[in-house]
Amino acid sequence: MTENELKINIESIINEAKTDYYDGDIVVMDSLKNVPTTTNPCKLELLLIVYCTKGFFNCCINDTNQRIEAGNLMVCLPMTIVTTIKTSEDIELKILGLSSEALFRSLDLSKDFWNIVLYASNNYVITLDNERQTLLNRFYSLLQFKLTHKHGLFHKEIMHSLFQCAFFELAELLASYNDNKRYTGVIRQGDLLFRRYIELLAESGGLERSVKAYAEKLCITPKYLSSLCKKVSGKTALSWIHQFTIDAIIKRLKYSNMTIKEISDSMNFPNISFFGKFVKSQTGMSPSEYRKKMCSADNL
Known part of the structure; x- marks a missing residue:
């Protein structure tokens, strides 16, 4: 930029x-x-x-x-x-x-x-x-x-x-607009790797949160994966992990009757304190505050 x-x-x-x-x-x-x-x-x-x-x-x-x-x-x-x-x-x-x-x-x-x-x-x-x-x-x-x-x-x-x-x-x-219903230009290797990375994130559903783990599956280094994501999407590999994780958490907070601890356990967080800190870093609120806010909005 x-x-x-x-x-x-x-x-x-x-x-x-x-x-x-x-x-x-x-x-x-x-x-x-x-x-x-x-x-x-x-x-x-x-x-x-x-x-x-x-x-x-x-x-x-x-x-x-x-x-x-x-x-x-x-x-x-x-x-x-x-x-x-x-x-x-x-x-x-x-x-x-x-x-x-x-x-x-x-x-x-x-x-x-x-x-x-x-x-x-x-x-x-x-x-x-x-x-x-x-x-x-x-x-x-x-x-x-x-x-x-x-x-x-x-x-x-x-x-x-x-x-x-x-x-x-x-x-x-x-x-x-294409005779064969597909783009016939050259697809860059970086685009293909980023596509596969997003697919892996979707498959994980926010449960795997290590850049290193995804890089190993893609047979590249964590540093290269992060720079690749930044170049293709404007966001780092870790930012994408956080996005998929918080999306999965929000769905559980809004649509399930699971307790905060049950959600934390289902998302493979080491403890409820770490889970709470992560949610607050992403939403600005604790899990219970965020759930209460969503319930209030639905009742408007």
């Missing part, structure tokens, strides 16, 4: 812009009017999908100039560099953002999806036919409907599921 490069993630968007919906992983917006302008390069730490319904805008993506017009879809993966955004006066957009953490942990990594992701990394703008435009508008209308009915026990989970469905439709669209 250069000295003047700005990081754009879910948190920074929430703090700086007007959004229609946000949580820790998803943000939905329908305008760039409230987004602060900057001449500095912006590094995305999220998946950004921008659908232009009217007008146009120009920008530079990874040093390539792009023009997005009505009926175009722009897809930017995490670690993309965006600069020089200029819009027409009549611009109308639909903007969806998904955190890189949610992207990697929620998708089926065992299929050809990674080939499609690699295709998207080199093809930022897609022209949608009328059928695809209708489908995207319907997905967005459904999201907007749910935004007006925000309360409910599983509201966040429903939003995530809707977003995931929309993204798989996007993946299907990207696949259709």
